[in-house]
Amino acid sequence: MAQVLHLDSVTKSFAPSGRGASPVEALQGVSFELAQGRILGLVGPDAAGKTTLLRICAGLVEPDAGTVEVLGHPVAAIDRAKVGYMPQGGALYSELSVAQNLALYARLRGLAPVLYEERIAHLLRLTGLADFTKRAAGRLSGGMRQKLAMACAVAAAPPLMLLDEPSVGVDPLSRREIWQLARELAGPETAIVWATSVLEDAEQCDEILVLHEGRRVHYGPPEGLARFAAGRCWSRAAAPAMRRAVLRSALEHPGTIAGRIDGGEVRVALRSAADQPPSTDGTQWRSRRPHADDGFAWLLDDGSVLGPSAVAAGFAEVQPAPGDPPAIEALSLTKRYGDFVAAREVSFTVAPGEVFGLLGPNGAGKSTTFRMLCGLAKPSAGTGRVAGYDLTTAAAEVRQALGYMPQKFSLYADLTLAANLRFVAGAYGLTGGTAREAIERAVENLALGPFWKLGSGTLPLGVKQRLALAAAVLHGPRVLFLDEPTSGIDPLARREFWHHINAIAARGVAVLVTTHFMDEAEMCDRLLLISQAEPIAHGTPDELKQQAVAKRTAGATLEDAFIALIADQRERRALAETARAA
Amino acid sequence: MTRLDPRGGAFAILIKEWAQIWRDPSTIGLVVVLPLLLMFLFGSAVSLDTSATRTGLVDRDRSAASRDLAATFARNRYFAVTEMVEIAPLRQALLEDRVRGIVVIPEGFGAGLAAGKPRDIQVITDGAQPNTAAFVAGHARGLLAQWSAARLAERGAVAVAPLTLNPRYRYNPGLQSRYTLVPGAIAIVMAMIGTMLTALIMAREYERGTMEGLLASPVSIPALVAAKVLPYFVLGLASTAVCVAVAVLAYDLPFKGSFPALLLISSTFLAAVLGQGLLISAATRSQFVSTQFALLSGFMPSLLLSGFLFEIDSMPVAIQYISYIVPARYLIPSLQSVFLVGDLWAMFLPNAAIMLGIGGFFFYRVTRSIGRTIA
Numbered sequence: 001m002a003q004v005l006h007l008d009s010v011t012k013s014f015a016p017s018g019r020g021a022s023p024v025e026a027l028q029g030v031s032f033e034l035a036q037g038r039i040l041g042l043v044g045p046d047a048a049g050k051t052t053l054l055r056i057c058a059g060l061v062e063p064d065a066g067t068v069e070v071l072g073h074p075v076a077a078i079d080r081a082k083v084g085y086m087p088q089g090g091a092l093y094s095e096l097s098v099a100q101n102l103a104l105y106a107r108l109r110g111l112a113p114v115l116y117e118e119r120i121a122h123l124l125r126l127t128g129l130a131d132f133t134k135r136a137a138g139r140l141s142g143g144m145r146q147k148l149a150m151a152c153a154v155a156a157a158p159p160l161m162l163l164d165e166p167s168v169g170v171d172p173l174s175r176r177e178i179w180q181l182a183r184e185l186a187g188p189e190t191a192i193v194w195a196t197s198v199l200e201d202a203e204q205c206d207e208i209l210v211l212h213e214g215r216r217v218h219y220g221p222p223e224g225l226a227r228f229a230a231g232r233c234w235s236r237a238a239a240p241a242m243r244r245a246v247l248r249s250a251l252e253h254p255g256t257i258a259g260r261i262d263g264g265e266v267r268v269a270l271r272s273a274a275d276q277p278p279s280t281d282g283t284q285w286r287s288r289r290p291h292a293d294d295g296f297a298w299l300l301d302d303g304s305v306l307g308p309s310a311v312a313a314g315f316a317e318v319q320p321a322p323g324d325p326p327a328i329e330a331l332s333l334t335k336r337y338g339d340f341v342a343a344r345e346v347s348f349t350v351a352p353g354e355v356f357g358l359l360g361p362n363g364a365g366k367s368t369t370f371r372m373l374c375g376l377a378k379p380s381a382g383t384g385r386v387a388g389y390d391l392t393t394a395a396a397e398v399r400q401a402l403g404y405m406p407q408k409f410s411l412y413a414d415l416t417l418a419a420n421l422r423f424v425a426g427a428y429g430l431t432g433g434t435a436r437e438a439i440e441r442a443v444e445n446l447a448l449g450p451f452w453k454l455g456s457g458t459l460p461l462g463v464k465q466r467l468a469l470a471a472a473v474l475h476g477p478r479v480l481f482l483d484e485p486t487s488g489i490d491p492l493a494r495r496e497f498w499h500h501i502n503a504i505a506a507r508g509v510a511v512l513v514t515t516h517f518m519d520e521a522e523m524c525d526r527l528l529l530i531s532q533a534e535p536i537a538h539g540t541p542d543e544l545k546q547q548a549v550a551k552r553t554a555g556a557t558l559e560d561a562f563i564a565l566i567a568d569q570r571e572r573r574a575l576a577e578t579a580r581a582a
Numbered sequence: 583m584t585r586l587d588p589r590g591g592a593f594a595i596l597i598k599e600w601a602q603i604w605r606d607p608s609t610i611g612l613v614v615v616l617p618l619l620l621m622f623l624f625g626s627a628v629s630l631d632t633s634a635t636r637t638g639l640v641d642r643d644r645s646a647a648s649r650d651l652a653a654t655f656a657r658n659r660y661f662a663v664t665e666m667v668e669i670a671p672l673r674q675a676l677l678e679d680r681v682r683g684i685v686v687i688p689e690g691f692g693a694g695l696a697a698g699k700p701r702d703i704q705v706i707t708d709g710a711q712p713n714t715a716a717f718v719a720g721h722a723r724g725l726l727a728q729w730s731a732a733r734l735a736e737r738g739a740v741a742v743a744p745l746t747l748n749p750r751y752r753y754n755p756g757l758q759s760r761y762t763l764v765p766g767a768i769a770i771v772m773a774m775i776g777t778m779l780t781a782l783i784m785a786r787e788y789e790r791g792t793m794e795g796l797l798a799s800p801v802s803i804p805a806l807v808a809a810k811v812l813p814y815f816v817l818g819l820a821s822t823a824v825c826v827a828v829a830v831l832a833y834d835l836p837f838k839g840s841f842p843a844l845l846l847i848s849s850t851f852l853a854a855v856l857g858q859g860l861l862i863s864a865a866t867r868s869q870f871v872s873t874q875f876a877l878l879s880g881f882m883p884s885l886l887l888s889g890f891l892f893e894i895d896s897m898p899v900a901i902q903y904i905s906y907i908v909p910a911r912y913l914i915p916s917l918q919s920v921f922l923v924g925d926l927w928a929m930f931l932p933n934a935a936i937m938l939g940i941g942g943f944f945f946y947r948v949t950r951s952i953g954r955t956i957a
Binding site: 055058059060061062079080081083085087088089091092093094095096100103104105106107108109110113152153 | 595790955
């Protein structure tokens with residue numbers, strides 16, 4: 001088997017990004033090789049060096065030291081037509097149509113003219129985009145865009161595919177489709193490098209290379225990852241209402257490095273195999289087989305210990321009484337843009353202290369529903385109440401009453417962390433001493449002190465996310481809206497983030513969250529699944545799984561349920577359309 | 583494996599640029615509307631000619647001679663006369679800039695003339711606006727000289743004719759400033775549009791992350807740059823055509839040269855300014871900064887250092903040297919010649935060569951600045 005990629009001791013550092021910053025050691029002596037027909041998963045948290053490594057393989061970044069051979073040649077002399085590189089985000093021209101993007105990249109990457117027609121038709125068929133050739137790439141859903149980007153990158157059928165986070169920010173169904181597409185696009189001799197921060201991807205690969213802070217911390221088959229956590233995984237049953245509390249106290253145990261809710265159980269991974277999770281209420285922890293994510297958590301462990309959330313301590317504890325009105329109420333919310341219905345008759349309620357999850361494929365209408373409830377979009381029909389204020393008549397009060405964390409970092413990148421927080425305090429009407437106290441408390445509680453004077457744009461993603469949380473809770477809201485709050489951040493930061501959210505909810509704050517991560521969906525008390533603008537399933541995570549099993553043969557996980565329920569809805573919609581056409 | 587034709591890729595970029603331009607109406611606006619707007623602004627609003635000056639007149643004499651003189655003032659095309667009985671309201675008007683000067687015909691003017699002891703005419707002007715003041719005084723003096731000569735002639739007396747100068751303004755017989763301003767305005771418009779068009783295009787690729795897709799392809803950097811810039815070159819020429827049409831149709835400029843000459847000088851100039859915008863774009867990699875910089879570096883030097891408003895010969899020597907790198911400096915004289923004189927190849931060819939050289943330099947710098955790597 002010929003080696004497609006051969007990297008030996010590759011090192012790269014970048015000049016400091018701003019005043020006071022130190023040079024970034026992006027890669028430190030990374031070596032690997034990749035044979036024909038194999039898939040290598042490049043796994044690591046944000047800023048681990050994945051993109052730099054891919055760019056080096058594509059000849060877009062010169063390493064400081066080490067050798068890089070692509071298809072048997074030094075990288076400086078590679079034939080770029082033989083490398084299909086998909087940059088992060090896809091490098092699509094959003095105002096150009098699907099067909100125009102494909103045509104551009106096919107020619108750009110040197111697809112021979114005689115093969116052109118056939119290849120384009122083939123790509124359109126595989127991506128399922130044949131019906132959308134005239135649509136602007138910017139108006140495709142997230143999953144479709146990623147498929148188009150991948151088709152563009154490999155238009156000329158190169159023997160090497162370098163894919164930079166092709167599955168970032170997409171729902172589980174699209175993720176499966178993207179993987180299927182990649183396998184169909186690759187010939188039997190095509191080698192793939194697949195960069196990802198999501199472990200579900202890693203399990204699909206032939207071998208994985210785990211990068212952490214520019215260093216190779218693991219290289220081998222994905223099964224090997226789980227072994228790092230052997231003898232360190234435990235789980236116990238817990239009643240639905242108690243699960244988050246049990247998880248919270250387990251995570252505050254000094255020896256715990258990861259924890260999540262898994263079906264009816266709380267599951268943790270420990271730092272040491274000699275340790276045991278503490279039993280608080282007499283229920284026994286039982287030893288479990290380790291999974292890849294446990295091993296990953298063990299590899300990335302920085303020795304930190306989660307204490308009780310100080311952010312949550314800043315919230316007054318309000319015990320919800322049975323007769324209390326819901327904190328969030330959606331009443332047949334509908335949003336139309338011309339003929340297009342973005343959300344149809346969405347209704348649900350969230351009680352104080354409840355964590356409620358909105359799930360659904362990209363473009364299903366989650367964000368639209370979310371924006372209507374935040375007072376950022378006016379409902380076409382229906383109404384809702386947030387913290388007692390009516391959406392249609394008191395949108396300004398609604399915005400004042402809630403804390404909002406948007407999908408993208410939406411604070412000012414060119415202001416310092418301090419200036420951003422002062423601005424947010426002012427925007428929420430906090431002044432003088434009150435504002436100063438609120439800011440000091442948030443900075444101390446979220447350990448933002450060391451970054452106080454730094455430009456927000458240059459902060460690591462995890463810190464940015466803590467800053468966004470600080471901004472959202474500065475005015476002590478009783479309702480919290482989180483729109484894909486953890487997209488792209490590493491497991492450690494996600495664990496800490498959810499630790500705060502769980503503790504805040506325990507103080508009686510209502511939390512509405514959208515997410516593509518099923519482990520986060522498991523944290524929610526109740527879920528609403530939206531597909532093609534319609535609410536299709538509603539209930540606790542367990543109830544959703546049961547609904548899915550009742551409809552069709554589905555696996556036991558929440559991801560299986562998600563996919564089964566959506567497939568079912570799409571089939572029904574398609575049948576209805578055929579019936580109407582006939 | 584056959585060797586793949588790199589021209590295919592460059593051609594694909596070219597098609598893509600056209601598609602993007604087509605989808606974005608603001609580009610068309612920039613190419614058609616902005617030249618129209620600027621041409622009418624420079625052609626109509628900016629004028630170095632003085633038309634009728636608002637002037638007050640007080641006739642204290644009210645004799646036949648003084649009435650005749652007042653009528654002569656009123657007929658003259660350089661004066662728009664407002665006659666008043668008293669001087670006081672005119673003084674106020676001068677203060678408020680409603681008139682630029684006041685002519686006072688004194689009592690006994692007619693009688694003095696008849697007696698051969700003419701009395702002086704007073705002209706009051708606003709010294710705070712020296713150009714206008716000198717203009718009013720000068721024209722009044724000329725008018726008075728003509729008027730007295732005519733009166734003497736009427737009476738049969740042979741006027742003692744002073745020596746007169748008989749100037750001929752070649753190429754612009756009416757000495758209309760529009761004839762020189764409009765070609766200059768075309769240069770300013772082209773410089774602005776040229777730099778603006780390309781200032782955005784590279785920065786946009788970097789900002790949207792699509793540059794990575796282009797760099798990772800087998801297309802060579804010079805081919806990439808050429809393919810990206812060619813559509814904007816065509817658009818720039820379209821803009822020039824709009825400007826020339828306005829100049830000839832709306833402002834009645836003669837077009838004494840030939841189209842090949844116009845094409846040569848305008849395309850070499852476009853090469854220079856498009857290259858300038860491209861370099862800014864590639865160097866800043868940010869659309870916002872790039873636009874600011876393009877506007878500043880495209881517009882200001884072309885306006886101030888090209889000889890459009892201020893003659894280069896009267897600038898300080900150091901500034902004269904700086905003006906050598908302003909492409910508009912080479913375009914404006916050529917353009918003026920094409921309109922007013924005809925084809926002066928001896929002037930066009932060296933100017934075209936210099937502008938092409940500037941363009942070539944920018945093009946080379948752009949390819950170096952892009953390099954082959956993204957970071």
